[in-house]
Amino acid sequence: MSTAVAFIDMSALQHNYSYISKLAPDSKVFSVIKANAYGHGLTDIAMALVGHTDGFAVARVEEATAIRTVVFGKPILILGGYSSKEELEVILKGGFFFTIHNWIQIEWLRSFLTEQSETNIVCGRQIWIKVDTGMHRLGFRDSDIPHVVRALRVMGIEDKINLITHYSCADFPANVHNTKQFSKWEFTVKDCAEDVGYSTISNSALIFTQHQYHADWIRPGISLYGSTSFIDDKSEQLVHSVECLRPVMHFTSKVSSVRYVLEEQPIGYGDENILDQPGWIASIAVGYGDGYPRSARNGTPVLINGQRAKLLGRVSMDTITVQLTDGFHASVGDTVTLWGPGLSVDEVAIHCNTISYDLLCGISERVRRVVVSG
Structure with missing residues (x-):
């Protein structure tokens, strides 16, 4: 038997969820449980949160399928999308929500739907288009989003789709790059307003510091587990908020x-x-x-x-x-x-x-x- 033990405190987890969700009362919550729930145990954390959260977010397809073995009736968003047509098939048959962040994924989706006899195998509400507002890791340029929407319409996907982005300096609230990213995001959302259903911007850092960015869904990750990404910011309000979290x-x-x-x-x-x-x-x-x-x-x-x-x-x-x-x-x-x-x-x-x-x-x-x- 191992001498080293990690005790996982589910009451602390549920306390953190309750505290975080109250910071964004008008938003729904995707609880981020990727990477084995940040080392805490994927299925255990999913089961502990299923009665509280509005949905889950993970990075990989296999994480989503693992959650689905213990959790039903909650949306599961795959932040990394799919890396092959085979993964796309698993996503669509599993009813998962998924991001699309490049044109190859668009082509795989078009090809897959062409091969299927069913026309309703995918709906817009499942699709989250990743917008690169300035992190330059994943996502379409803001100017490409109308073209992405048109490509989906050509495939027969007529209902509204969703938008997602990620900030590169969210844990440094005063960084001017946050404002630049938000300006791009705001322009994109307005430009595609008739086609957009929901949007999500806020990770843990933005939930605590930038209430104007909460949008329709928030995505708490590290804060669920009682930790923080803030190192240099010692403002009284932020310190108080972080101290309200409990280590899981x-x-x-x-x-x-x-x-x-x-x-x-x-x-x-x-x-x-x-x-x-x-x-x-x-x-x-x-x-x-x-x-x-x-x-x-x-x-x-x-x-x-x-x-x-x-x-x-x-x-x-x-x-x-x-x-x-x-x-x-x-x-x-x-x-x-x-x-x-x-x-x-x-x-x-x-x-x-x-x-x-x-x-x-x-x-x-x-x-x-x-x-x-x-």
């Missing part, structure tokens, strides 16, 4: 060894982390084989019996070592919080020069996930 994952392990080490002794791999004075250290049964980041630097905090200890030396595949300060008592078998209540994953991510998404999604298969309710 409590990543823990156990102390596997406690020992006294003399001064000037190397700790771990590399012979480069030297104790400057004699002291106690503790080994913890977790490493990069479990998803604990190898990039974690000296001083990265953990909690042992509610007290902070600091990482010392390199992260190994199965073990990390922490330094115990004077008066700090730890014993073999003590529970260690790697992140969770009392130690946010956002704080740990800063010590690793990365973001919380990276840490949460990186939890490996050998870590047990245990669902709890508060």
Whole structure:
């Protein structure tokens, strides 16, 4: 049995959903549960949210089909669309919502519909056209959207379609690029007003900071799990909003060894982390084989019996070592919080020069996930 355990708190998840949805009371909610629900367990999270959310959003076709085995009657939006005619067939037969972001996908759709005897296998409400308003990753140029709509009409898709975009600097609210993207978006929506049903702009960051961008649907992702993409913005209102979220994952392990080490002794791999004075250290049964980041630097905090200890030396595949300060008592078998209540994953991510998404999604298969309710 794995020593490292990720406890998944469904009451915290539902609290976060309730709080976020109240920030956009006039919008419906696509709960984003891609990448194994940001490492929290795809089907478990889907079942916990099905009675609350208006729909789900994922990145890949296989994620949508996995959700459909446990959830019925809720729209599932595939943000990445389809990468082949075969995937398109799965999408249409499964009744999934899907994005179209390039002309090859348009051609696959035209070809597929031509081959089918059924004319009503797809409807506009399923289709979300991705508009590239300035991120330059996926999507059609804003000037191409009328041509995309006409191409769909030629295929016999007569009802209204939907529009979606994504911001590149949403976690920096004051960035002027946000205004530029919104201007392009606003022009596109107005230009195609007669053909557009619904629209969606807001990810987690925009939900918290730009209420005018909420549109018909919002797409909370990282915030559902009690984390945030905001690093530099310390405004009072934003800090309060983020502090209302609760961490859903409590990543823990156990102390596997406690020992006294003399001064000037190397700790771990590399012979480069030297104790400057004699002291106690503790080994913890977790490493990069479990998803604990190898990039974690000296001083990265953990909690042992509610007290902070600091990482010392390199992260190994199965073990990390922490330094115990004077008066700090730890014993073999003590529970260690790697992140969770009392130690946010956002704080740990800063010590690793990365973001919380990276840490949460990186939890490996050998870590047990245990669902709890508060």
